[in-house]
Amino acid sequence: MVTNFTTDAARALGGPDWLIARRVAAAEQLQSLTWPTPADEIWRYSRIDELDLDRYQPLKPEVVGEPGTERAPGGGPLAAEAGERAGLVVVRDGRVVHHELDESLEAKGVMICDLAMCTEDDVRGALGTCSDASPDAFTVLHDAFLAGGALVKVPAGVVVDRPIVVLHWSEGQGCASFPHTLVVLEEHAQATIVERFGSPNQFHLVGGVVELLVADDAHLRYLSLQEHGPKTWQIALQRAHLGRDATLRSSAVALGGDYARLRSESLLAGESAESNLLAVYFGDGQQMLDFRTLQDHDAPRTRSDLLFKGAVEDDARSVYSGLVRLRPTAQKANASQTNRNLVLTEGASAESIPNLEIEANDVRCSHASTVGPIDDDQRYYLETRGIPPAEAERLIVLGFFDDVFHRLPVASLAGPLRRTVIEKVEHRG
Amino acid sequence: MSRLEIRDLHAGVDGFEILRGVDLTIESGEVHALMGPNGSGKSTLSHALMGREDYDVTGGSATIDGTELLGLPTWQRAAHGLFLGMQYPVEVPGVTVRDLVDAAYAARGNGGAPSDLPDRLRDEAARLEITEEFLTRGVNTEFSGGEQKRLETLQLAVLEPKFAVLDEIDSGLDVDALRDVARRVEAMTSERNLGVLAITHYARLLSELRPDRVHILMGGRIVRSGGPELAQELERTGYEGIAAELGIEELSVEKPKEADPFAEPGF
Numbered sequence: 093m094v095t096n097f098t099t100d101a102a103r104a105l106g107g108p109d110w111l112i113a114r115r116v117a118a119a120e121q122l123q124s125l126t127w128p129t130p131a132d133e134i135w136r137y138s139r140i141d142e143l144d145l146d147r148y149q150p151l152k153p154e155v156v157g158e159p160g161t162e163r164a165p166g167g168g169p170l171a172a173e174a175g176e177r178a179g180l181v182v183v184r185d186g187r188v189v190h191h192e193l194d195e196s197l198e199a200k201g202v203m204i205c206d207l208a209m210c211t212e213d214d215v216r217g218a219l220g221t222c223s224d225a226s227p228d229a230f231t232v233l234h235d236a237f238l239a240g241g242a243l244v245k246v247p248a249g250v251v252v253d254r255p256i257v258v259l260h261w262s263e264g265q266g267c268a269s270f271p272h273t274l275v276v277l278e279e280h281a282q283a284t285i286v287e288r289f290g291s292p293n294q295f296h297l298v299g300g301v302v303e304l305l306v307a308d309d310a311h312l313r314y315l316s317l318q319e320h321g322p323k324t325w326q327i328a329l330q331r332a333h334l335g336r337d338a339t340l341r342s343s344a345v346a347l348g349g350d351y352a353r354l355r356s357e358s359l360l361a362g363e364s365a366e367s368n369l370l371a372v373y374f375g376d377g378q379q380m381l382d383f384r385t386l387q388d389h390d391a392p393r394t395r396s397d398l399l400f401k402g403a404v405e406d407d408a409r410s411v412y413s414g415l416v417r418l419r420p421t422a423q424k425a426n427a428s429q430t431n432r433n434l435v436l437t438e439g440a441s442a443e444s445i446p447n448l449e450i451e452a453n454d455v456r457c458s459h460a461s462t463v464g465p466i467d468d469d470q471r472y473y474l475e476t477r478g479i480p481p482a483e484a485e486r487l488i489v490l491g492f493f494d495d496v497f498h499r500l501p502v503a504s505l506a507g508p509l510r511r512t513v514i515e516k517v518e519h520r521g
Numbered sequence: 522m523s524r525l526e527i528r529d530l531h532a533g534v535d536g537f538e539i540l541r542g543v544d545l546t547i548e549s550g551e552v553h554a555l556m557g558p559n560g561s562g563k564s565t566l567s568h569a570l571m572g573r574e575d576y577d578v579t580g581g582s583a584t585i586d587g588t589e590l591l592g593l594p595t596w597q598r599a600a601h602g603l604f605l606g607m608q609y610p611v612e613v614p615g616v617t618v619r620d621l622v623d624a625a626y627a628a629r630g631n632g633g634a635p636s637d638l639p640d641r642l643r644d645e646a647a648r649l650e651i652t653e654e655f656l657t658r659g660v661n662t663e664f665s666g667g668e669q670k671r672l673e674t675l676q677l678a679v680l681e682p683k684f685a686v687l688d689e690i691d692s693g694l695d696v697d698a699l700r701d702v703a704r705r706v707e708a709m710t711s712e713r714n715l716g717v718l719a720i721t722h723y724a725r726l727l728s729e730l731r732p733d734r735v736h737i738l739m740g741g742r743i744v745r746s747g748g749p750e751l752a753q754e755l756e757r758t759g760y761e762g763i764a765a766e767l768g769i770e771e772l773s774v775e776k777p778k779e780a781d782p783f784a785e786p787g788f
Contacts, residue, residue: 468574473611473660476571477676478599478625487624491615491659 097122097268101150102236107159107208110216111238118235125229134228137411137443138382139351143325148268148297155264156187156239159208175508177286178254179204181242184261185269188240194254201247204256207274208240215245218276222303222331226357226386230327234270234299241272246281248307255284255315255502260300261291262324268297275303277310279335284313284502289328290348293321304332304340308362311339313501317509320348322377329355336362336391341501343370345509346381347516353382360387360394360425371400372496372509374489374516375408375440385414387429389422389455398429401496403489403517405436413445416459418452426456433463434492436485489517523549523586523602523683525716530581532569538579539565539774541741547684549714552707554727554752556720557738558760560773563720564608566738567688571605572598585683600629602683606673606690614659618642618672621660622679638679645675649705666693674702678709684716685709691726703729724752737763740771 102119103112127145128135179193181204188206203215210216223231242258262269275285291298298320306312312332320326326349332340346352358367373381381404387396402410412431433442444461466488474484493513497506530543539562547553557563568576570583572595583590590598599605613621619642626634635641646653649671661669670690677685687706691699707730709715719730727735727749735751736743739760744767745751755763764772 467611469611470613472573472595473607473613474616474621474624475595476599476605476607477621477680478596478628479621480596480628481594483624483628484596487616487620488613491613491620494615494659 095146096149097145097233097236099123104153105150105156105237105239106153107239111208111240115236115238118232122232122236125232128229134384134413136413138353139380142351147266147295149266150237151185151239151264151267151269156185159187159206159240162188162190175257176254177257178252179244179256181244181256181258182261183242183258183271185264186237186239186241186262186271188242197250197252200250202250202252203243203245205243206240207243207272210243215243215274215276218305219274219303221305222333223301223329225333225359226329226331226355230299231301231329234272234301237268237270238272239270241274243274243276244283244285245276246278246283246310248278249280251281252283255286258285258287260287260289262289262296262298263292263294264296265294266296268299271298271300273302274305275312275314276305277307277312279307280309281307282311285315286502286505287314287316289316289318289320289326291320291324293323295323296321296325298324298326298328300326300328302328302330304330304342306332306334306338306340308335309337310335312341314340314342315501315505315509316344317512318344318346318348318352318354319512320352322348322350322379324349324352326352326354328353329357331355331357331359332367333359333361334365334367337364338362339366339368341368343496343500344372345513346371346373346383347513349379349381351380351382353384355384355386357386358388358396360389360396360422361391363391364393364395365391366394367396369396369398369400370496370499371402372493372513373400373402373410374513375402375404375410376406376516378407380409380411382411383413385412385429387414387416387427388419389417389425389427390419391421393424394422395426396428399496399499400431401433401493402442403434403436403492404440404442407437407439409440410442412443412461413447415447415449416457417449418455418457420451422452423454425452428458430460432461432492434489435463435465436489486517490514522714523716525583525585525603525684525718527570527583528581530566530569530583531579532565532576533579534565534576536577539741540569541774542581543738543741543743545718545736545743547716547718549683549716550710551734552710552717552719552730552732554719554721554732554735555738556722556724556735556752556755558772559722561738562741562774563722563738564688567605567686567720570598570603570686571595596628599625599682604677604680604682604685606670606677606685606687608689608692610661610669610673612659612661614662616659618656618660618676622676625680641679642675645678649675649701651675667695667698670694670698670702674705678705681713682715684718686718686720688720689722690719691721691723699726700729706730724756727752739764739769741774744769
């Protein structure tokens with residue numbers, strides 16, 4: 093049924109034999125896959141029924157290029173904006189085109205490279221750990237056309253004190269690309285990853301996967317910024333697996349795309365692991381931003397916290413559907429999820445569906461969800477000070493996001509990310 | 522010198538008339554106290570002047586130096602020099618007093634906020650005994666009643682309107698906050714000729730903020746005006762005493778409650 097995304101096309105993308113074999117296996121699985129519809133609970137409210145995969149093509153092997161031939165020395169213009177960093181990976185159409193790393197970190201065994209160039213069996217083996225644990229049609233499609241991607245490995249006990257920046261750029265009219273990021277933090281390691289996803293104003297499908305493997309007592313800060321072009325579709329998975337005493341502090345800023353879906357999941361697999369998920373999203377025009385979150389507690393004394401805040405205007409829509417799962421193993425776990433939405437115009441809408449699945453009897457769990465317009469009293473209060481209504485609304489919307497910015501995993505990035513959001517809010521309508 | 526002139530103001534809510542012809546003239550530098558029992562229309566006057574959406578003005582006029590305010594949107598009334606200090610200041614998370622004052626000055630044109638604004642905010646905070654930390658928080662969020670009213674007064678000082686309507690600025694205040702707020706407002710009347718309409722239920726505000734004129738609002742009209750001695754008389758006799766003296770039966774103008782169909786017997 094998936095005509096353009098054939099096994100032959102998957103095979104043709106080249107790279108090392110193990111990767112070709114992995115793709116071919118996924119491509120064969122793809123041929124017999126039942127494609128999702130909005131009738132599936134997890135696709136409810138989505139725009140999956142609008143997706144006609146036949147309108148996209150996999151990227152041609154000559155466009156993707158062979159791994160190891162980095163075609164953007166220095167990283168190109170994007171790299172100039174990456175700011176202070178310990179390392180940089182530039183990924184174009186799922187292929188690493190530039191990478192660099194602080195020499196002192198390289199000497200400590202920190203590894204940054206194209207996944208397709210990785211020679212360590214255990215790291216290769218880690219590929220797919222997260223997506224295999226939470227598969228859907230798009231992770232299979234992703235695996236079938238995975239050309240490479242950003243690999244960051246921090247060995248046991250190593251602390252990377254500055255961010256490692258990963259820049260993804262996807263382009264090609266009518267094409268589909270499958271960026272991948274695999275982050276492996278070994279025991280007691282610490283790192284900060286900052287990722288940016290972008291694409292031009294092209295009809296393009298981005299099927300990305302981000303895997304965050306955080307071993308025992310390792311600590312990861314992860315920030316992502318999604319600024320796809322207005323015609324781009326994104327269907328992506330970000331999933332973390334956390335070991336004993338591991339922590340993840342993650343934030344997502346989602347602004348772009350025509351339909352941009354992100355599954356954001358944390359598996360708290362080790363005792364006392366902790367996951368903190370934040371997001372800010374702002375949709376305008378006809379776009380739809382779609383979030384499906386999972387806080388999956390599978391060990392005692394695990395903690396998770398989630399705060400997603402979004403605003404929609406014009407005819408934009410947003411979906412938040414979140415699940416907190418406390419498995420029988422999760423005694424004394426503590427979980428909370430909060431989703432708040434501002435709906436700024438009559439034509440815009442937001443869905444907010446928090447869910448709980450509690451199978452342990454000694455846990456603490458809370459959830460909150462709101463969807464509503466700007467408060468009239470707040471607007472009036474600002475107007476009584478001499479602020480015109482449109483400006484009052486702008487202040488209220490930015491103020492609404494403020495507590496998320498205050499909690500970002502890297503405080504120094506709050507200013508730049510806030511400015512990015514302000515830019516989008518100010519080009520309203 | 523400026524003049525706020527209210528003439529034969531009629532206003533109400535949902536078609537029910539609460540203000541039934543209010544006349545009041547305030548000159549720069551003057552403090553007028555408007556006193557009245559609950560439900561006499563005090564807050565209606567403040568919101569009708571400021572242009573709150575759910576209040577309908579059905580007649581009369583309100584001008585500052587001849588400019589009619591009543592047809593203007595709220596923010597333009599403020600830009601023309603009217604300030605409303607609210608009884609219940611609204612929490613606006615994530616919007617600091619600095620954001621608010623910057624935006625208000627930007628809307629007025631004239632090159633936006635004065636360059637010494639940060640210094641002035643700090644100075645005013647010191648005068649009003651506001652901890653600087655409050656300047657970096659969303660306005661009124663997790664503020665006590667006293668902190669909210671101090672912050673209202675700070676905004677009044679920094680925005681420099683011609684006239685301030687202070688709606689029960691004394692409610693929810695402890696003695697210290699009441700004194701600090703009243704003294705700061707009083708200082709503004711002499712320092713830069715601020716005209717004040719202080720709406721209050723109690724006379725205690727007026728021992729700190731000394732009025733030039735006192736007006737008593739009952740049944741949607743000003744029924745008596747006088748000097749500061751009127752507030753003292755009111756202390757002695759209460760609103761009932763004044764009403765009896767003037768032969769007024771209707772002290773308050775409460776909107777009649779909607780009929781409850783389920784209250785009908787036999788339902």
